[in-house]
Amino acid sequence: MGIPQLREVLTRIDRAVEDGVLPVVVFDLDSTLFSTEPRNLQIFREFARERVEQYPELEPLLQSVKREHMGWNIHESLRAQGLENETLLSELKRFWSERFFTDDYVLCDDPSPGAVEYVTAVFERGALVYYLTGRHAGGMELGTVRALRKAGFPFWRGRTPLHLKPSFAMADRDFKDQALDEIRSFRGRVVATFENEPGNANLFLQAFPEALHFLLLTVCSTEAEEPAPELLKTLDFVMPLT
Ligand SMILES: [Mg+2]
Structure with missing residues (x-):
């Protein structure tokens, strides 16, 4: 269940529209609007089926490992499940990174609970x-558009820009820093942002202090920053009834 401030975002969108200002709401995708657990699990299963003869310790894991065991990356998750063979783990890491950041595999993801309904409500109220x-563009753009449409998120609707990292190599944080200028270029009012990485959420809080900034309590990188106390922590996008 999400938190009551999710509803406050809708009220603030209404207020901006009444004021004649474009409301803007920023949504991250991985581990925010989408759960990457099914993508990680799919990659693990393919790896395990392919290598089980070479590494018999994978056999029981094929049965026991479920989506809830998936974390930020697959090799750390499997280490947590008791895999200790470093050669196997480094092969898994390579296998994972060759697939995780691709058009085909992003289609495995599920939308986060309540996310499609919530983003649709934000859009219908008049927000960008x-x-x-x-x-990154050049490897994930087509899959990303297909995944957004397959899940039912508003897209191809005019007020729904999709901003991807220009290259795989660029650091995520530098990219999100630069993206602030693009967001400001709409000359609207940033009403809310949604992120799972505390560092990015902190950045948005600094850039748009008047907005509500949500931190999704899904998974985040292992070297994550401390989240600022002002961030609103939510498990998902399911709006409470009252
Ligand atoms: Mg993310």
Whole structure:
């Protein structure tokens, strides 16, 4: 269940529209609007089926490992499940990174609970829905558009820009820093932002202090910053009834 401030965002969108200002809401994709657990699990299963003869310790894991065991990356998750063979783990890491950041595999993801309904409500109220993601152009753009449409998120609707990282090599944080200028270029009012990485959420809080900034309590990188106390922590996008 999400938190009551999710509803406050809708009220603030209404207020901006009444004021004649474009409301802007920024949404991250991975581990924010989408759960990457199914993508990680799919990659693990393919790896395990391919290598089980070479590494028999994968056999029981094929049965026991479920989506809830998936974390930020797959090799750390499997280490947590008791895999200790470093050669196997480094092969898994390579296998994972060759697939995780691709058009085909992003289609495995599920939308986060309540996310499609929530983003649709934000859009229908008149906000500009700014999809901002560290997924890179030149390898993930087509899959990303297909995944957004497959899940039912508003897209191809005019007020729904999708901003991807220009190259795989660029650091996510530098990219999100630069993206602030693009967001400001609409001359609207940033009403809310949604992120799972505390560092990025802190950055948005600094850039747009008047807005509500949500931190999704899904997974985040292992070297994550401390989240600022002002961030609103939510498990998902399911709006409480009252
Ligand atoms: Mg993310």
